[in-house]
Amino acid sequence: MYDDIVRSDSSLRRFxxxxxxxxxxxxxxxxxxxxxRSIKTxxxxxxxxxxxxxxxxxxxxxADTHGKVKALASKAKRPDPADPSCPATAAVCVYPDMVAxxxxxxxxxxxxxxxxxxxxxxxxxxxxxxxxxxxxxxxxGADEIDMVIDxxxxxxxxxxxxYDEIVQVKEACGDAHLKVIFxxxxxxxxxxxxxxxxxxxxxxxxxxxxxxxxxxxAATLPVTxxxxxxxxxxRDQTGQMVGVKPAGGIKTTxxxxxxxxxxxxxxxxxxxxxxxxxFGASTLLNDLLMQRTKxxxxxxxxxxxxxxx
Amino acid sequence: MSRIDVRKTYKLYIGGQFPRSxxxxxxxxxxxxxxxxxxAAQASRKDARDAVVAARSAFGGxxxxxxxxxxxxxxxxxxxxxxxxxxxxxELKAAEGISQAKARSYVDAAIDRLVWYAGWADKITxxxxxxxxxxxxxxxxxxxxxSGVIAVVAPRGALLGLVSVVAPLIxxxxxxxxxxxxxxxxxxxxLGEVMATSDLPGGVVNVLTGSVAEIAPWLASHxxxxxxxxxxxxxxxxxxxxxxxxxxxxKRVRRPAPDTDWLVEPALDRMTRFLETKTxxxxxxx
Numbered sequence: 400m401y402d403d404i405v406r407s408d409s410s411l412r413r414f415x416x417x418x419x420x421x422x423x424x425x426x427x428x429x430x431x432x433x434x435x436r437s438i439k440t441x442x443x444x445x446x447x448x449x450x451x452x453x454x455x456x457x458x459x460x461x462a463d464t465h466g467k468v469k470a471l472a473s474k475a476k477r478p479d480p481a482d483p484s485c486p487a488t489a490a491v492c493v494y495p496d497m498v499a500x501x502x503x504x505x506x507x508x509x510x511x512x513x514x515x516x517x518x519x520x521x522x523x524x525x526x527x528x529x530x531x532x533x534x535x536x537x538x539x540g541a542d543e544i545d546m547v548i549d550x551x552x553x554x555x556x557x558x559x560x561x562y563d564e565i566v567q568v569k570e571a572c573g574d575a576h577l578k579v580i581f582x583x584x585x586x587x588x589x590x591x592x593x594x595x596x597x598x599x600x601x602x603x604x605x606x607x608x609x610x611x612x613x614x615x616x617a618a619t620l621p622v623t624x625x626x627x628x629x630x631x632x633x634r635d636q637t638g639q640m641v642g643v644k645p646a647g648g649i650k651t652t653x654x655x656x657x658x659x660x661x662x663x664x665x666x667x668x669x670x671x672x673x674x675x676x677x678f679g680a681s682t683l684l685n686d687l688l689m690q691r692t693k694x695x696x697x698x699x700x701x702x703x704x705x706x707x708x
Numbered sequence: 709m710s711r712i713d714v715r716k717t718y719k720l721y722i723g724g725q726f727p728r729s730x731x732x733x734x735x736x737x738x739x740x741x742x743x744x745x746x747x748a749a750q751a752s753r754k755d756a757r758d759a760v761v762a763a764r765s766a767f768g769g770x771x772x773x774x775x776x777x778x779x780x781x782x783x784x785x786x787x788x789x790x791x792x793x794x795x796x797x798x799e800l801k802a803a804e805g806i807s808q809a810k811a812r813s814y815v816d817a818a819i820d821r822l823v824w825y826a827g828w829a830d831k832i833t834x835x836x837x838x839x840x841x842x843x844x845x846x847x848x849x850x851x852x853x854x855s856g857v858i859a860v861v862a863p864r865g866a867l868l869g870l871v872s873v874v875a876p877l878i879x880x881x882x883x884x885x886x887x888x889x890x891x892x893x894x895x896x897x898x899l900g901e902v903m904a905t906s907d908l909p910g911g912v913v914n915v916l917t918g919s920v921a922e923i924a925p926w927l928a929s930h931x932x933x934x935x936x937x938x939x940x941x942x943x944x945x946x947x948x949x950x951x952x953x954x955x956x957x958x959k960r961v962r963r964p965a966p967d968t969d970w971l972v973e974p975a976l977d978r979m980t981r982f983l984e985t986k987t988x989x990x991x992x993x994x
Contacts, residue, residue, distance in 0.1 A: 698956070699757055701764070701932025 400637060401601045408559040411598075412463040415558055418597060421589035422627055430581025430620035433664055443656070444569035447691050448486055450655040450683075451478060452673045457492040457518075457681050458708070459612065467708075468497045473544060474706055481686050482695065488684065489673040490543060494519070495536035502540040513543035513578070516567060516592065520582075520611035523586060526564065533571040541640035544568070545608060550585045559596060565602035578606035579642055583622045584614040586658040592622050596629035606642040612679060613654065617647025627665040640669070647697055652690040681708060718748045718893070720755055720917060723902030724973015730754045735918070737894055740805025748893045751877045753926040756885065759914035760932055763857040765909030771854045771881035777842040779829035782879055785906040786822035789815075792902060796867060796895065798894040803866045803892045816920030817971055818871040822972070825875040826950035832880060832979055835891055840987070847990040854881035855960055856934030859927035861887050863918055864894035865942035873939050876978035885914045885933070887924060889940060891918035921946055930955035935960035935982045942966045 404414045438446055458467060465555050472491050479485035490511035491501050501512045502562040513597045514536035518524035524532075533544055552560045569577045579599040583592050600605050607626055623645045630641045641667070649655060655678060662670045670676050685705045692700040719726045729751035736918075769780070783916035789796065793815050800811040833851055840848040849951045858877050870888060877884050888896030900915045916923060920941065927952040928936055936954050941947040941964040955963050961980050 698761070698929035698953075699926065699931060701930070704931060 404561055407560070408557070408583065411558045411562065412556060412630070415594040418590075418593055421593055423589055426589060426624060427621045430624045430661065433558075433661045434620060436654050436657075438660065445523045446656050446659050446696050447652060447687055449524075450652070450659060451687050451691070452486045452489060452676065452699040453677050454488040454684050454687070455492045455646070455677050455679045456488045456684055457612065457646070457655055457679050459492070459494060459515060463494065463497060465497070465500045468493055468500045469504045470706070472501045474684070475510045476505060477506045478684060479691065481702065482692075485688070485691065489677055492545065492679060494540045495532060495539065495541070498536055498539035498541045505688045511542040512540060513545055513583060514539070514541035515545045515547075515580075515611075517546040519545070519558070519580075520613040522549050523551075525568070530563070530567060533568050533663055537571070537573055537575050541575055541576060543576045543606075544572050544595070545580055547580045547582060547611060548599070550582055552588075553591070553595060554585075554587070560592075560599055562602050565599055565604060569603045577603070578608045578642075579604035579647075580608045580611055582611055582614055583609045584616045589621065589625055593629060596626050597633070600629065600633045600639075600641050604675070605640065606644050607611060608644040608646055608679065609649040609681075610645075610679075612647035615648075618645035618649055618679075620657060620661065624661055624665055625663060627670070631666045640675060642675040642677065643670070644677040647682050649678055650682050650685050652683075653664050655687065688697045711935065712883055717747070718746055718897045718917070720749050720751055720759075720913075721897060721913070721915040722755065722759045723766075723914065724904060725895075726900070726904075727755075729918070730758070730791045733918075737891075740803050744814075746894055748897070748917045751887075751916040751923055751942070753923065756923050756926050757930075759885040759916060760857060760859075760927070760930055762914055763885050764909035764932055767854075767856055767883045768908055769909055769910045770878070770883055773881075775830040775833070778881065779878060780874060781907045782826040782829065784823055785903055785908060785931070786819045786826065788902045788906045789819050789822065789899075793819075795898065799895045799898060801864050803895060814865075814868045815988065818868045820836055821868070821871050821974075822875050822956060823881045825829070825979075828876075828976075828979065829879045832983075835976070836983070836985075841865075842989075845992045847992060848987065849990070850985050850987045851888040852880070852980070853986050855982045855984055856882065856883065857932065858935040858937060858982050859884045859885045859887075859924070859930070859933050860942040862896070863966055863970070864887050864889050864891065864942075865970065866892040867967075870899065871894055872970050873978065873982055874913055875936060876974070877937070877982055878908075879962065880979050880983055882935075882982055883912050885916065885927060887919045887927075888915055890918070890920055892971055925953055928959070929956060931957045933957075933959065935962075937962040938964045939968070939981070940964070940966060976982055
């Protein structure tokens with residue numbers, strides 16, 4: 400239904416620049432306001448378990464080893480070995496060469512393997528290399544591909560190039576789900592975040608994701624709010640649902656719950672599901688587990704009782 | 709027109725900052741004659757949790773400083789305290805209803821206590837560490853190491869008791885969360901101001917004011933607290949409860965001693981109770 404819009408660079412630009420501008424002050428105030436909700440007792444317990452189920456447990460370091468990925472995958476399957484009632488995370492997120500290792504450890508546990516591809520994190524490589532990177536990860540067994548957009552092209556207004564790139568990567572993904580990373584810390588304005596969201600959704604991304612985690616600022620509440628508005632409006636127009644994944648900088652249970660409140664209030668309860676909302680995080684999981692232990696045992700726990708990762 | 713009084717707001721001392729209680733509560737502190745002195749912040753379990761997080765993050769840096777450096781910093785606390793002695797004497801007189809001479813003797817003793825413990829920083833290892841004789845070609849060396857984060861219930865009294873329980877813990881490299889005397893919490897916060905301006909890294913000492921019965925059980929059961937000093941606990945039933953709660957993660961516990969005479973020169977046990985002995989075997993080169 401967007402064929403007319405993506406017919407040419409100028410029609411696409413006209414559409415993206417015709418999107419309503421973001422009221423920066425209003426957006427930040429709304430995000431801050433939603434962050435003050437008090438979530439306690441049973442609601443908090445529900446939120447913590449939901450947040451654990453939404454975590455894409457991530458390790459994207461140059462120093463990653465097969466051993467570390469195996470340990471991470473085991474943790475994703477059973478985050479709290481002392482408590483069988485603790486749910487598994489949604490996925491583990493690794494570099495393409497670690498996909499096979501992660502897949503082997505996860506087996507048929509239902510925990511997905513997500514791989515970052517397309518010359519992550521900069522996205523600076525030739526198109527065929529990006530596609531090969533993607534196919535490589537999918538062949539190794541990745542269930543989800545996290546691609547980065549070409550921010551250089553986006554910022555210089557070559558929107559159609561970005562669109563085509565997403566379409567081609569999606570083709571290369573086959574059955575794997577595609578998450579499109581904007582790196583909002585490099586997009587400069589909230590208006591650009593809204594434009595990038597629509598661009599990625601029109602190109603067929605299954606998820607839109609804030610950041611790589613390699614650039615500061617990473618995920619913030621206002622940016623996520625804009626993306627949640629975009630997926631809500633997109634569903635109103637097309638009937639298609641797109642997921643949202645804030646990644647980077649979400650470290651505490653308190654932060655995670657703020658995001659969940661925002662999902663519920665902005666996009667709606669349909670998005671309160673690991674299929675439609677994810678957290679890209681590593682340290683967040685331990686804090687969620689500590690809070691969970693606090694709620695089940697009635698005493699504060701400490702980092703000594705959870706794995707380092 | 710007369711000048712309006714500028715009154716001090718007594719807050720908590722956590723992680724080098726002076727925050728209000730997360731709960732927004734405060735309680736009335738009276739002087740020895742029952743007249744209003746000030747309102748003190750009434751800490752909640754979440755303030756205690758934040759204090760433990762601050763103490764834990766300060767532990768790495770503090771425990772790896774050289775003993776010599778820790779001594780300098782504790783000595784510096786004594787220096788700054790000396791410079792503000794009039795303020796402390798006035799606060800002691802108001803809080804405890806004692807004479808000027810007695811207040812001065814308590815401040816003197818508190819300063820001297822800090823200097824005394826500062827001197828122990830680079831000596832305690834020689835006294836309680838050892839080269840153990842073993843039947844084999846090894847050096848066998850035992851050295852004391854700090855336990856970690858220690859929760860302390862400070863004894864009655866505005867200054868000397870508090871200094872006497874905190875100084876021996878930090879000088880050996882532990883970090884501390886201390887619940888100040890419930891009746892006399894104000895001087896503890898003023899002491900926090902002294903520490904904050906004495907090169908003591910934020911989080912090494914954290915001061916909570918409020919109800920011991922409310923806060924102490926959360927610290928006793930906290931899995932990230934390595935030891936608990938119950939010196940100031942006066943209620944025997946509460947002390948037992950705290951000791952039981954502390955058993956879950958094998959905390960080191962120091963039993964209550966509310967009637968200690970703090971003017972007497974202390975023994976070494978306040979330092980040694982919260983030290984772990986590490987023993988290493990090292991082959992002798994042949």
